[in-house]
Amino acid sequence: MELRSLGRSGLQVPVLSFGAGTFGGAGELFGAWGHVDVAQARSMVDQCLDAGVTLFDTADVYSDGASEEVLGAALRGRRDRVLVSTKAGLPTGRDGELGSSRRHLVAAVESALRRLDTDHVDLFQLHAYDARTSPEEVVDTLDSLVTSGKIRYLGVSNYAGWQLARALGVADARGRERFVAHQVYYSLVGRDYEWDLMPLGLAEGVGALVWSPLAWGRLTGRIRRGAPLPERSRLHATAAAGPPVDTDLLLDVVDVLVDVADEVGRTVPQVALNWLTTRPTVASVIVGARDADQLADNLGAVGWSLDAEHVRRLDAVSHRPAPYPHFPYERQAGFAAVSPPLFPTAG
Numbered sequence: 090m091e092l093r094s095l096g097r098s099g100l101q102v103p104v105l106s107f108g109a110g111t112f113g114g115a116g117e118l119f120g121a122w123g124h125v126d127v128a129q130a131r132s133m134v135d136q137c138l139d140a141g142v143t144l145f146d147t148a149d150v151y152s153d154g155a156s157e158e159v160l161g162a163a164l165r166g167r168r169d170r171v172l173v174s175t176k177a178g179l180p181t182g183r184d185g186e187l188g189s190s191r192r193h194l195v196a197a198v199e200s201a202l203r204r205l206d207t208d209h210v211d212l213f214q215l216h217a218y219d220a221r222t223s224p225e226e227v228v229d230t231l232d233s234l235v236t237s238g239k240i241r242y243l244g245v246s247n248y249a250g251w252q253l254a255r256a257l258g259v260a261d262a263r264g265r266e267r268f269v270a271h272q273v274y275y276s277l278v279g280r281d282y283e284w285d286l287m288p289l290g291l292a293e294g295v296g297a298l299v300w301s302p303l304a305w306g307r308l309t310g311r312i313r314r315g316a317p318l319p320e321r322s323r324l325h326a327t328a329a330a331g332p333p334v335d336t337d338l339l340l341d342v343v344d345v346l347v348d349v350a351d352e353v354g355r356t357v358p359q360v361a362l363n364w365l366t367t368r369p370t371v372a373s374v375i376v377g378a379r380d381a382d383q384l385a386d387n388l389g390a391v392g393w394s395l396d397a398e399h400v401r402r403l404d405a406v407s408h409r410p411a412p413y414p415h416f417p418y419e420r421q422a423g424f425a426a427v428s429p430p431l432f433p434t435a436g
């Protein structure tokens with residue numbers, strides 16, 4: 090498995106990681122994702138380790154802590170061989186606390202360590218931007234958790250560009266630990282990440298961990314033009330909670346994915362995941378799976394390369410017009426001369 094630096098940090102991460110969102114299965118949202126128990130989770134961890142996938146992502150909010158508990162139990166006896174990533178900041182329903190206050194973050198990290206049955210997490214991410222807590226309080230708190238050895242590296246998730254840029258500036262000005270990872274939604278039907286966050290990641294040395302790389306389970310080849318939604322899909326119950334996806338775009342992208350998959354002798358999820366690994370800043374693509382078969386399929390997404398023509402076709406079909414203030418850079422030579430777009434041939 091290819092290893093990549095996580096942003097400008099010294100941490101090497103596998104280009105595919107595993108997301109434990111299907112572990113636990115508690116509550117309406119995560120119950121629809123899957124019900125992987127400890128025994129199944131142990132065997133899925135075995136599958137990952139055999140393939141070289143050594144980074145496991147979870148969050149306190151997944152199944153209200155049960156995902157962390159199942160992951161911790163599944164990793165027992167091999168904790169020193171893996172990297173554990175978790176997140177906090179969204180409401181969990183356990184204590185009514187949320188956000189990035191010192192009080193909550195210290196308590197959230199202690200609780201996560203207990204549920205994960207470990208003494209440190211390798212990567213801790215703020216799950217969402219907290220507009221009520223000052224960036225000074227946030228970076229000071231996280232810095233102290235790194236210094237005390239409970240966290241190795243810091244990241245954020247779902248931040249706007251200005252929020253992350255400000256947080257990095259405040260950390261630098263105070264001599265605190267920097268954020269080296271941004272856990273972002275990015276897929277062939279959701280390329281918003283490329284406008285602001287990817288250039289910010291390049292400029293500031295912040296690596297991307299990609300969440301929902303199959304667009305909340307849509308880019309699997311099971312959703313096709315004229316085909317009904319498969320019976321077993323989280324989309325029946327939870328589509329509205331996930332990324333908004335334009336149906337025409339999805340069907341157009343799936344048509345090209347099916348053609349490319351046929352031409353290269355791979356599956357649709359493998360091609361969709363592999364395309365993400367070709368993009369700048371992407372350190373690791375977090376694959377999700379509700380069972381061993383889906384996981385085995387997704388683990389076959391790496392170890393081979395799409396050729397330039399296949400990438401060009403996927404870029405072209407998935408391209409959407411640039412929003413302001415990005416469109417002049419794409420359309421006008423004067424703007425492009427001072428600031429060339431990252432993907433000038435797309436469209």
Ligand SMILES: NC(=O)c1ccc[n+]([C@@H]2O[C@H](COP(=O)([O-])OP(=O)(O)OC[C@H]3O[C@@H](n4cnc5c(N)ncnc54)[C@H](OP(=O)(O)O)[C@@H]3O)[C@@H](O)[C@H]2O)c1
Nearest residue numbers: 108109110300301302303304305306309322323377383386
């Ligand atoms: N930071 C955040 O805000 C955030 C948000 C979401 C996720 N995440 C992280 O990202 C991880 C992955 O997210 P995700 O589960 O939404 O990813 P995804 O790749 O978009 O969707 C995974 C789902 O697609 C279906 N699927 C996956 N592989 C398949 C295959 N080979 N064939 C057919 N169907 C397949 C399964 O759902 P069905 O069986 O239901 O179709 C599976 O649960 C999560 O576990 C979590 O760690 C983070």
